[in-house]
Amino acid sequence: MAGAAKGGRDIVAYFAGHLAHLVNGDDDPNPGSEIMIRPFQLFERVHRALVGNRRYADNLVGLWAYPPPGDADDAADFYFDQVLDRPIAARRGEPTSVDHLAALVATLAFAEGQSAGAAKAALSTWKALIGWPERRRRLVEAKDVFELSNRILKCLDAANRPYAEVLRLGLCPREWLVGDAAVGVNTLKAANAFIKALKATMNDDLGRRPTEPELNRAFAAAAVPGSATAQEFVRTPLGAAAIARIAGRDQTYVVSFDAISETLVDQLVEDEEAEPLMSGAEAASHLDGAVAGGAIAPAERELLSALMDGKSLADALSANPFLRRRVKTEFGGDVSAFVEDLAGRAARFAAAAGMGRP
Numbered sequence: 198m199a200g201a202a203k204g205g206r207d208i209v210a211y212f213a214g215h216l217a218h219l220v221n222g223d224d225d226p227n228p229g230s231e232i233m234i235r236p237f238q239l240f241e242r243v244h245r246a247l248v249g250n251r252r253y254a255d256n257l258v259g260l261w262a263y264p265p266p267g268d269a270d271d272a273a274d275f276y277f278d279q280v281l282d283r284p285i286a287a288r289r290g291e292p293t294s295v296d297h298l299a300a301l302v303a304t305l306a307f308a309e310g311q312s313a314g315a316a317k318a319a320l321s322t323w324k325a326l327i328g329w330p331e332r333r334r335r336l337v338e339a340k341d342v343f344e345l346s347n348r349i350l351k352c353l354d355a356a357n358r359p360y361a362e363v364l365r366l367g368l369c370p371r372e373w374l375v376g377d378a379a380v381g382v383n384t385l386k387a388a389n390a391f392i393k394a395l396k397a398t399m400n401d402d403l404g405r406r407p408t409e410p411e412l413n414r415a416f417a418a419a420a421v422p423g424s425a426t427a428q429e430f431v432r433t434p435l436g437a438a439a440i441a442r443i444a445g446r447d448q449t450y451v452v453s454f455d456a457i458s459e460t461l462v463d464q465l466v467e468d469e470e471a472e473p474l475m476s477g478a479e480a481a482s483h484l485d486g487a488v489a490g491g492a493i494a495p496a497e498r499e500l501l502s503a504l505m506d507g508k509s510l511a512d513a514l515s516a517n518p519f520l521r522r523r524v525k526t527e528f529g530g531d532v533s534a535f536v537e538d539l540a541g542r543a544a545r546f547a548a549a550a551g552m553g554r555p
Contacts, residue, residue: 209257212353220239221336221345225518232332234326234332243277243281248269280357298325365389384435391439399443409427412428413427416430490546493542497539520535
């Protein structure tokens, strides 16, 4: 499970890096040395990323959780409120990860005297990012952007934990993180340890209710604070929901939040085998010809080459601010329409030029 756990955290780290680039204005096709933070515009970009990126939607936001959220927009808003804008409390009066992030943001003041406002205590990751100064220096060096990303990641590690623990149970955060019946992170962590022990005791024979001896052995290995016995825990709302997932009462099995990124690619593979695609290297001459012939733009050539090398469309577009801007301005944000148009132009050029697979 070590690899799976690493995969789960990699998603959070990837999002932290993405957020750092958005905050740094790197999605602007012509970024300058100065940026202006406009909170609502930044929120819209973050929201679109959470909804439009399959990796984020399934693994961070939790669209696969049970019961599923109403829709992607609703789920993204909930994730924003419960993670990005979730207050991070201090311990023993020591600076928090949010304080350290706010301190870095304060150093980016474009004009002297602006940084004073950023010294105010920032309660959440989001408030640390959008607080003073609004007019900032843009980070140019990769090491500086990495430091910003690293400080965001430390905040997300703290704020994302309760959310992730609910997803690891296969449940929906909206059901367990808000209201009078909200469950604390320590209970969630203990419940996950118990479920892990229970699955091992059951030899991963899921889709049935565990027997009483299996419950007792799992509880002996990983007790849940607040419950004296396994039977007492499974009678609690959280315990009953977790066991229902084990038993498959909702026609699904428990899926680990940490492991889902490892299986996501398998879920997207078509049943019918297709002819192997050209690699980016093989297609280079054809793509260069399409650029020279005016059928595709240089940035589109890079996108197609990345896709042929196995990169996902979301990742390829995220690395190409020119095309992201074009999708927004020319296609109304409809990525499918852009891809269809690009594929059509490339195919027509290849047919007219008599190109085939070498």
